[in-house]
Amino acid sequence: xxxxxxxxxxxxxxxxxxxxxxxxxxxxxxxxxxxxxxxxxxxxxxxxxxxxxxxxxxxxxxxxxxxxxxxxxxxxxxxxxxxxxxxxxxxxxxxxxxxxxxxxxxxxxxxxxxxxxxxxxxxxxxxxxxxxxxxxxxxxxxxxxxxxxxxxxxxxxxxxxxxxxxxxxxxxxxxxxxxxxxxxxxxxxxxxxxxxxx
Numbered sequence: 001x002x003x004x005x006x007x008x009x010x011x012x013x014x015x016x017x018x019x020x021x022x023x024x025x026x027x028x029x030x031x032x033x034x035x036x037x038x039x040x041x042x043x044x045x046x047x048x049x050x051x052x053x054x055x056x057x058x059x060x061x062x063x064x065x066x067x068x069x070x071x072x073x074x075x076x077x078x079x080x081x082x083x084x085x086x087x088x089x090x091x092x093x094x095x096x097x098x099x100x101x102x103x104x105x106x107x108x109x110x111x112x113x114x115x116x117x118x119x120x121x122x123x124x125x126x127x128x129x130x131x132x133x134x135x136x137x138x139x140x141x142x143x144x145x146x147x148x149x150x151x152x153x154x155x156x157x158x159x160x161x162x163x164x165x166x167x168x169x170x171x172x173x174x175x176x177x178x179x180x181x182x183x184x185x186x187x188x189x190x191x192x193x194x195x196x197x198x
Contacts, residue, residue, distance in 0.1 A: 009119070010112040010168055013046055014105045027101050029070055030092035041132065044074045045139045046167025052160030054104025064156040066094060068146025071163065075136050075143070119168060123175025132170060135178055139166050142185055145192060152195045158188030 013036065020035035021027045032051075036043035048067040073087055125131055142162050149156040165181030168174070 009116040009172070010046065010050070010164075011109070011116050013043060013050070013171075014108060014112055017047065017105055018102060021098055021101065024098055026095040027098045028093055028095040029066070030087065031095075033070075033074070033087070033092075041075060041136050041139075042167045042170030044167070045071060045136075045163045046171065048143070049160045049163030049165070049167055050108055051101075051104065052156055053164060054101075054108055060096070061150065063096075064146045064150055064159065066091070068143040068149075068159075071143035072140055075140050079133060079136050079140070115168065119172035119174045119177055121173045123178075124173045126175030126178045127170050127173055131175075131178075135166050135170060135181075138182065138185055139163060142166075142188070145189070148192050149188070152192050155188055155191045155195070158184060158191060162188060 017032065017035050021031055024031070032047060033044070036047045048071045052064050052067055069091060070087075073091070077086065127135060139162075142159050146156065146159055149159050162181050162184040165177055165184055169178035169181055
């Protein structure tokens with residue numbers, strides 16, 4: 001579920017999103033998948049988490065749900081080991097202004113470099129082999145809850161944080177970060193369940 005072409009760090013992923021989307025006024029979901037590699041689990045989860053967390057982007061109504069749908073479609077198919085990923089044309093064509101995307105990526109630059117300094121190979125059994133499929137399943141559960149997160153204030157940030165941590169853990173082979181992602185997922189689930197309006 002990972003590829004040798006995967007970005008090796010969060011900062012590298014942000015750079016790749018900038019450079020691969022140059023020369024266009026709007027960036028589509030299809031452009032993002034092409035930039036990060038649609039056959040890789042880590043980068044797909046990571047980019048969905050980063051965009052959800054980024055100011056000016058993740059706060060736009062519907063964006064967390066859209067990203068959750070992207071994660072569900074791609075990771076769901078990767079879990080079942082499909083050789084090619086199918087994305088509905090309507091979803092692939094959904095887009096945002098590149099200017100907003102770049103502003104959000106710029107805001108993430110310092111936190112990304114800080115996180116990259118702290119990630120390393122730890123407890124790799126949690127993020128490789130069967131452990132990687134468990135992480136993918138947890139990401140799918142987070143993604144499925146994204147529509148609810150748009151109802152409960154600040155919970156989408158928790159979901160974005162969990163997806164970012166899961167994706168980065170897979171890329172960096174950092175099992176400790178994967179455990180922190182599991183904690184973030186649990187905290188977000190608690191926030192949603194205790195604050196639903198019904």
